[in-house]
Amino acid sequence: MTRPRLTQQERTERTRELLLDATVDCLVELGYARTSTNEICRRAGVSRGAQQHHFATKAELMANAIEHLVTKLLASMSEHPPSSLPGPDRVAMGIDMLWQGYSGSLSTAVMELWVAARTDPELRAAMHPIDKGLARRTSELFREMLGDQVAPDQPEQPQKDMPLWLTVNLIRGLALDAMLGGDPVRRDQLLQEWKTIAVKTYGA
Amino acid sequence: MTRPRLTQQERTERTRELLLDATVDCLVELGYARTSTNEICRRAGVSRGAQQHHFATKAELMANAIEHLVTKLLASMSEHPPSSLPGPDRVAMGIDMLWQGYSGSLSTAVMELWVAARTDPELRAAMHPIDKGLARRTSELFREMLGDQVAPDQPEQPQKDMPLWLTVNLIRGLALDAMLGGDPVRRDQLLQEWKTIAVKTYGA
DNA sequence: AAGTTTACCGGCAGACCTGATTGTTTCTTC
DNA sequence: GAAGAAACAATCAGGTCTGCCGGTAAACTT
Structure with missing residues (x-):
């Protein structure tokens, strides 16, 4: 028993x-x-x-939900194995990984909280450190996928992060479009176009 | 008197x-x-x-606020005179125009309504046509700035709109970043980088 | 095994918020 | 100038949401 x-x-x-x-x-x-x-x-x-x-309090609940959410989001991104395939398509793969992570329902929830946090100081304060952690971890994942040696204590190299943050911001815009019921086909076309450009600009 | x-x-x-x-x-x-x-x-x-x-009703108020808002937003974008300067920098100018339009407080309000509309059918229904109008007008403005002959009744040319919609979605992502108190310097860097890439890819 | 802490329950009160309704004043129209 | 419509004022009622509080039972402590 x-x-x-x-x-x-x-x-x-x-x-x-x-x-x-x-x-x-x-x-x-x-x-x-x-x-x-x-x-x-x-x-x-x-x-x-x-x-x-x-x-x-409700705010406390929401604040903890953020952490819960980001943990899940990072897990879902890490699922896609960052095995560094050879070839110049690693940039494209990185973009795909980011799209996987930022386009699901998890990111919808995060978006809701972001927007709410803009005008809620308590929520905002709770989100800030978690957000920074997400950014750092995303950057690491991206670099791993690109096959870079990750040297954490190295001075920042903003140049290196350009393709990452361009992609992230583009994808957030696309995620917003998806939330509002935009055309999925066009979203794919745009992402495809961006991949082409990114490979040409940053690839190999 | x-x-x-x-x-x-x-x-x-x-x-x-x-x-x-x-x-x-x-x-x-x-x-x-x-x-x-x-x-x-x-x-x-x-x-x-x-x-x-x-x-x-409150929803009716919000629905009308959208139209009010989009009208203002388009007006603020049209302010920047679409005088077609010569040179390959017209693409960069177009990007600047979009950034001007989508980065102010007006777009913050629009963002709030977008996110709210996701889960509010009534609001969503009210937004849809206005959104389409905004998209159409934005496309026209962009083309004017690029110096294209605008032929409204011409069949769609999705290729032509790629740089526009890539830019719009990137900018929306950046606007979100701005809402959350991201680093303005980095936003500028990213936008600058995108302008460079866009000019190289689509310019002249 | 007694006492204490912890997890949990369910009702209550105060604060909004929204939509409805009734009344008043000013414009418009005939 | 009289009737009707429109703009506006002010209050009411119904509902929901949040935070608080006293009570209970099971798990831990000593």
């Missing part, structure tokens, strides 16, 4: 996970404005009391 | 203008989530009754 109840730590972990996942769900499906703690609790199958016990 | 009260039409026009401007103000300053009809009325110096008289 199994234990009738989990250990405290397990319970905490499980409940927090349920809440954070439900939060992300709500952000994707309802958007930040319509996301209420009530609905989050309903989806998580957790009482409002429990929610408040783990995350005292 | 002047008329103690304006004519009906003038009053209507003025009140609507006040309300829509206040709405945009709220969107920029508070974000969509925290924008309430109450606050809009307060800023516009108009009673809630008046607001409801002109825009029955």
Whole structure:
């Protein structure tokens, strides 16, 4: 016969996970404005009391959701194995990886939080360090894929990061377009065009 | 002695203008989530009754704010005279024009509405036609600046629009970065780099 | 095994916010 | 100039959302 109840730590972990996942769900499906703690609790199958016990305020819940989200996003990007295929197409592969990461529903949730954070100082403060971490990790992943030797403590080389950040910003624009129901075919054409240009400019 | 009260039409026009401007103000300053009809009325110096008289529902107010906003945005873009300077720098000028248009506070408000519209069918429906109009007009402006003969009823030439839409999406990504307090210097560098690439790829 | 801490429950109150409704004043029209 | 329409004012009612609080039971501590 199994234990009738989990250990405290397990319970905490499980409940927090349920809440954070439900939060992300709500952000994707309802958007930040319509996301209420009530609905989050309903989806998580957790009482409002429990929610408040783990995350005292809504802002706190959201702040933790960000970290949860970024962790998942980086994981999904790391999935695509950064095996450095030979050839000049590594730039194109890097772009594909970024598109994979930034075009899914996870990035939709992140976008909601970004926009909300613009006018919410508390949320903004919580996001800032996590955002920096995401940027750093993305840069590392990109360089790994390009086959560069990653020397973390080396002085910054902004030149090196140009293709990365051009791509990231373009992709964020495309992600926005996708959110609004733009034409997927045209998005692919644009991404394809960018890959061609990027390979020609930065490749090999 | 002047008329103690304006004519009906003038009053209507003025009140609507006040309300829509206040709405945009709220969107920029508070974000969509925290924008309430109450606050809009307060800023516009108009009673809630008046607001409801002109825009029955909040969604209707927002929907009209979009049009108001896009009109202003196009006006601000048209300001920059599309005088076709000679030389291959016309592409760079076009990019500058787009950046001018899409990087101000107007585009912040538009962004708020876009994100809100993702999960609000009514708002989404209202935005769709206006969005298409914006896209069409932007394309025309861009072509004018490039010195192309604009032949409106000509069959679509997607090839021609590649540099435009690559630029627009990149700029939207950069605008998002600006909203979140990214580094302005790096944004300039990225835009500069893109101009160089675009001129080399599409210029002259 | 008693006491303490922790996780969780569910109701409550205060603060908005939105849409509706009724009343008042001024313009317009006939 | 009288009737009707339009612009506006002000209050009301219904709903939702958030944060708080007292209570319970299980898990940990000693």
